[in-house]
Amino acid sequence: MTGVTEDKTESGSRRVRVVLVDDHRMFRAGVQAEIGVTAETGVEVVGEAADVDQAVSVITATRPEVVLLDVHLPGGGGVEVLRRSSALMADPEQPVRFLALSVSDAAEDVIGVIRGGARGYVTKTITGADLVGAIFRVSDGDAVFSPRLAGFVLDAFASTDAPPVDEDMDRLTQREREVLRLIARGYAYKEVAKQLYISVKTVESHVSAVLRKLQLSNRHELTRWATARRLV
Numbered sequence: 001m002t003g004v005t006e007d008k009t010e011s012g013s014r015r016v017r018v019v020l021v022d023d024h025r026m027f028r029a030g031v032q033a034e035i036g037v038t039a040e041t042g043v044e045v046v047g048e049a050a051d052v053d054q055a056v057s058v059i060t061a062t063r064p065e066v067v068l069l070d071v072h073l074p075g076g077g078g079v080e081v082l083r084r085s086s087a088l089m090a091d092p093e094q095p096v097r098f099l100a101l102s103v104s105d106a107a108e109d110v111i112g113v114i115r116g117g118a119r120g121y122v123t124k125t126i127t128g129a130d131l132v133g134a135i136f137r138v139s140d141g142d143a144v145f146s147p148r149l150a151g152f153v154l155d156a157f158a159s160t161d162a163p164p165v166d167e168d169m170d171r172l173t174q175r176e177r178e179v180l181r182l183i184a185r186g187y188a189y190k191e192v193a194k195q196l197y198i199s200v201k202t203v204e205s206h207v208s209a210v211l212r213k214l215q216l217s218n219r220h221e222l223t224r225w226a227t228a229r230r231l232v
Contacts, residue, residue, distance in 0.1 A: 016139045019047040019062060021055040021081065022070040022101070024197040031068065031101070034128030041132045051075045056084045059096060063088070065139040069118065071102040071109045072174040082116035089117050099138045103195060104178055106231065110149050120144035169229070171213045179206040183219055184226035
């Protein structure tokens with residue numbers, strides 16, 4: 001496995017076709033801006049999708065070399081996209097490879113998509129230059145991770161024991177888990193909304209749902225609950 005490092009010269013000799021999968025239109029536009037002009041970077045965005053069904057359709061139609069995949073998507077999340085794209089990933093002549101690009105740095109999200117078949121996982125704090133380098137490496141079959149995330153994968157695959165089932169966590173949707181982690185880290189509702197590109201009212205709704213499902217009374221109890229499970 002390799003970490004993310006700058007790769008400024010490899011784009012000159014070839015082009016990598018990419019599909020962007022993320023449920024935030026503004027973020028997709030931002031990624032395209034960061035990737036830059038195709039003639040300069042060698043990365044060509046050939047399709048976009050905002051949910052699982054769209055993603056599977058666009059990936060099947062365009063057969064890109066690399067898919068930039070968000071972990072949390074309407075319709076089942078990134079893991080579901082990977083499951084439904086397994087045949088394309090296994091194609092010996094033209095495999096479609098997946099690179100997770102997510103705001104989440106939670107171990108369970110990282111491990112989940114890697115077990116699902118993704119070749120790497122980087123967070124949305126990555127620079128445009130590093131993202132281009134990561135795309136080329138994944139297209140070559142390398143595994144690429146943001147530095148601190150590689151340890152999660154090494155630890156997970158070094159263990160022969162299956163991870164324990166957490167029934168409480170299983171009650172939460174992927175978006176609720178994401179809100180839970182940020183709230184437990186001390187983020188204000190407005191900060192959570194800005195981080196996840198959702199409204200404050202939506203954040204409040206998710207927090208209420210989390211408290212109800214976990215049978216907790218307030219955010220202080222929620223923080224203790226998350227800390228005990230090492231989610232913070």
